[in-house]
Amino acid sequence: MTDSFTIERQRNVCTTWSRAGWGAAGICVLIFASAASILSDQFIYGIGHATRPIPTFLILYAVGTLGLVGGFILTYTRSYTNRTVIGVVCVGIAARLFLLPSNLIQENDCYRYVLDGEAVVHGVNPYAFSPEVISSQANDAFRSDAQRPEARHILSRISYQHIPTVYPPLAQYCFAAGAALTPWNWLGQRIVFLSLDIATLLILLGLLHMHRKPLVYIVLYAWNPLVIKEIANSAHLDSLVAFLLVATIWALATIQRQRYRGRIAIAGVVYAAAVAAKFYPVILAPVVLTYVVVAYGRWVAAPIFAGAAALAMWLFYVPFLSIPFSQILAGLRTYGNEWVLNEGAFYVVSLVTQRFLPTTEFALDRLLCLAFVGILACWEARRLATAGPHIDALVGSAFRVLLAWYLFLPAVFPWYALGLIAVTTLRPRSVVVVLSGIMGLYYITFLVSYRDLDPQWNVAVRIIEHGMLWGWLAIAGLRRLRRSRITGFRSNP
Numbered sequence: 001m002t003d004s005f006t007i008e009r010q011r012n013v014c015t016t017w018s019r020a021g022w023g024a025a026g027i028c029v030l031i032f033a034s035a036a037s038i039l040s041d042q043f044i045y046g047i048g049h050a051t052r053p054i055p056t057f058l059i060l061y062a063v064g065t066l067g068l069v070g071g072f073i074l075t076y077t078r079s080y081t082n083r084t085v086i087g088v089v090c091v092g093i094a095a096r097l098f099l100l101p102s103n104l105i106q107e108n109d110c111y112r113y114v115l116d117g118e119a120v121v122h123g124v125n126p127y128a129f130s131p132e133v134i135s136s137q138a139n140d141a142f143r144s145d146a147q148r149p150e151a152r153h154i155l156s157r158i159s160y161q162h163i164p165t166v167y168p169p170l171a172q173y174c175f176a177a178g179a180a181l182t183p184w185n186w187l188g189q190r191i192v193f194l195s196l197d198i199a200t201l202l203i204l205l206g207l208l209h210m211h212r213k214p215l216v217y218i219v220l221y222a223w224n225p226l227v228i229k230e231i232a233n234s235a236h237l238d239s240l241v242a243f244l245l246v247a248t249i250w251a252l253a254t255i256q257r258q259r260y261r262g263r264i265a266i267a268g269v270v271y272a273a274a275v276a277a278k279f280y281p282v283i284l285a286p287v288v289l290t291y292v293v294v295a296y297g298r299w300v301a302a303p304i305f306a307g308a309a310a311l312a313m314w315l316f317y318v319p320f321l322s323i324p325f326s327q328i329l330a331g332l333r334t335y336g337n338e339w340v341l342n343e344g345a346f347y348v349v350s351l352v353t354q355r356f357l358p359t360t361e362f363a364l365d366r367l368l369c370l371a372f373v374g375i376l377a378c379w380e381a382r383r384l385a386t387a388g389p390h391i392d393a394l395v396g397s398a399f400r401v402l403l404a405w406y407l408f409l410p411a412v413f414p415w416y417a418l419g420l421i422a423v424t425t426l427r428p429r430s431v432v433v434v435l436s437g438i439m440g441l442y443y444i445t446f447l448v449s450y451r452d453l454d455p456q457w458n459v460a461v462r463i464i465e466h467g468m469l470w471g472w473l474a475i476a477g478l479r480r481l482r483r484s485r486i487t488g489f490r491s492n493p
Helices: 002-042 054-075 082-099 109-121 131-137 140-145 149-155 169-181 187-210 215-222 225-233 238-257 261-277 280-296 301-320 330-338 345-356 364-387 391-407 414-424 430-450 456-491
Strands: none
Touching: 002 054, 002 082, 002 225, 054 215, 054 225, 054 430, 082 187, 082 215, 082 225, 109 131, 109 140, 109 149, 109 169, 109 187, 131 140, 131 149, 169 187, 169 238, 169 261, 169 301, 187 215, 187 225, 187 238, 215 414, 225 238, 225 414, 225 430, 238 261, 238 280, 238 391, 238 414, 261 280, 261 301, 280 301, 280 364, 280 391, 280 414, 345 364, 345 456, 364 391, 391 414, 391 456, 414 430, 430 456
């Protein structure tokens, strides 16, 4: 009886400590969001760059990261209940709502979103004009509307005004929805992408429940400071990509449950939507196609999926085909050929190609990085073919391909990781927690520029960012190798 009393007492103590841990971690997330919202009043476009409280924001971001790390660790203790899950979701949504009225913190992409959305609303093709000429060369209705003070305010804050829009067609429809909500105001964009963010959170919960995984895994997305900042504050388009990538996994998962050809076509349309939101999900094509064939059990699934995806992609582009397709891609080509910022592995590849390979008219460094990701995607498709139609295998392959793409990008912006984070929530990985935390260091680049510091500080930041990521991957790989050897040794005495 004494032993049972002692065990019960220990359980109560563990429950108390776990509740305290979850509470402390959630408070960290809420402190980050609420304080960042208050701090955003000191981030006014074009004013007081040198005095902006970027160091304070980084401290708050670290507090939010501490909350994420705490929640992630607690998922492994199995000390949670349904109330814990409800609390995690409520804290995540509350943190987002705290940032809803905030000023933009070191961000201006949404001004371009507003312009593109207004162009679509006014029947103007956003791919046909660059921002510097659209107000003078578009149709009469748009030219008249663009003379409003709030319109000139938006136009003056758009970067790279000589470059036409780079955003794919589905993104344009979302921009138009935001412009319809709040004409010539970026708040509508924030509302649209925050709504998609919350929808992503709900779909993730549904997928976790469908596949009998711990619902508390949602903490990786709900409490992630990178996700919260880049959507609830910065209103980034990648919220749409994350939503559609998760929706694609949902559509693919239903094929095995109900093997109808209509399910395959639906999955193809949803995947095409992800590519039409931002092109990079195309790197998952080998993995996705393989999963469709394995889940359906017949090769006929591949042409059905590909045909539905191709038709959907064409329909997405039809409203913008009043100009040549090459002109539609003009802005994207400029971005793909010229943008380099906060790069990690790409810098090493670029350095090697410049020193040891002959100069060509093609960007060999970019081609090599793209080729590596493509080869990895094909390798993961091969692995998936032997693993079978299991959701963990699909998520694992998608995780590795998306992570490789992110690590080898020429321009490594924090918000580009939103799709990776959303997908990995279905099978949490510690490296994504590390990535989410250290990518906040990206904002130091603005501090270096504003205060005329030595540019070598940016180099140091990149070394820390990417060095920690690669170091963590190396440690995780060695641990996995060690476990596999131990398992092999035990199974073969």
